[in-house]
Amino acid sequence: QFQATVEEGAVGVIVNLTVEDKDDPTTGAWRAAYTIINGNPGQSFEIHTNPQNNEGMLSVVKPLDYEISAFHTLLIKVENEDPLVPDVSYGPSSTATVHITVLDVNEGPVFYPDPMMVTRQENISVGSVLLTVNATDPDSLQHQTIRYSVYKDPAGWLNINPINGTVDTTAVLDRESPFVHNSVYTALFLAIDSGDPPATGTGTLLITLEDVNDNAPFIYPTAAEVCDDAKNLSVVILGASDKDLHPNTDPFKFEIYKQAVPDKVWKVSKINNTHALVSLLQNLNKANYQLPIMVTDSGKPPMTNVTDLRVQVCSCKNSKVDCNAAGALHFSLTSVLLISLFSLACKL
Incomplete structure (x- = not known):
């Protein structure tokens, strides 16, 4: 009989079985072949022959669980690679019993499910409860307590109750944050038991953020040039972009911000x-002009942004383009007139 001990969760060789054979070590009549014939229903153990000394190396290949079974008994058969001479009365093989004791190890709590998944709108109010996490201690016989904590929260949006595992928000969630990838925010939590020393388990929370219309569109480019004597009066093609998702993006509405540019230019x-x-x-x-462009998205309610388009009217003569400003910045013809009248009134 052989004895072996192994910590739960460990794998590898746990005991070497020795045999005695008086045949020539260079032949198959000496080399031993080992087989587990009983006590291994879960295929947690394997045995192989050490070619140097003919010993049987018994290994754990699937981690054992103390809470399921603290003891295992294996029956192992050993025989030669070559069959015995015919008509010889002695037995062709030998058997040995191996008693294995599994040692209890403080294992970390396990989150279930993992990963945990929730879906929320990105603009939910601060303090909103997302979920209550659940971790259990595999060491059921030790009756330990579990405390929770935040492990990784890249944007600093979350809080967890250390006793009951309730997760709530400490800031407004933002789908357009650089910490969110493909509308999913990832955070990690720890569950720590009361063992000595304590053991820790890690759980992953995936928050899918539903889009709301919280970003105004923006235009590009924001600068253009045109000749003062151009026959083609086209100035620039503007595009618009929006960080939100459909239907909170295009179609966009482009228009001149009339309050700033009343004249028909x-x-x-x-x-x-x-x-x-x-x-x-x-x-x-020839001058520099600031044209306020208002762009509005299709969200409900819509978001609007006003951006100044800087237009340089250049002198284009004899294939030479001169865009140096000929005078002061022009907002519009009417704006210049109003400024002149205001200056005159101040002098009076």
Whole structure:
């Protein structure tokens, strides 16, 4: 009989079985072949012959669980590689019993399910409860307590109750955050038991964030050039982009911010759902102009953004383009007139 001990969860060789054979060590009549014939229903053990000394190396190949079974008994058969001489009365094989004791190890708590998954709108109020996590201690015979803590929360959005595992928000969730990938935010939590020393388990929380219309669209480019004597009065094709998802993005509505530009000098024409053409209704003198463009998305309610488009009206003569400003910055013809009248009134 052989005795062996192994910690639960461990794998590897746990005992070497020795045999005695008086045949020539260089032949198959000496080399031993070992077989587990009883006590291994879960295929947790394997045995192989050490070619150097003919010993049987018994190994654990699937981790054992103390809480399921603290003891295992194996019956192992050994025989030669070569069959025995015919008509000889002695037995062709030998058997040995191996008693294995599994040692209890403090195992870390296990989250279930893992990963944990929830879906929420990205604008839920601070303090909203997302879920209550659940971790159990495999060491059921030790009757330990479990405490929870946040392990990885890249954006700092979450809090967990250390006693009951309730997870709530400490900040507004944002689907467009750089910490969110493909609308999913990932956080990790720890479950720590009261063992000595304590053991720790890790659980993953995947939060799928549903989009709300919380981002205004923006235009590009924000600068353009045009000749003061151009026959083609097209200035630039504008595009718009939005960090949100459909239906909170295009089609976009482009228009001139009328309150800032009351005069009829500019025109914005739709090309498609995401682009528009800015053109002039007449030639302008060489100068720099700021044209406020308002772009609105299709969300409900919609989001609007006003961005200044900087237009340089350049002198284009004899194949030479001169875009140096000819005078002060022009917001619009009406704006210049109003500034002049205001200055005159101050002098009076």
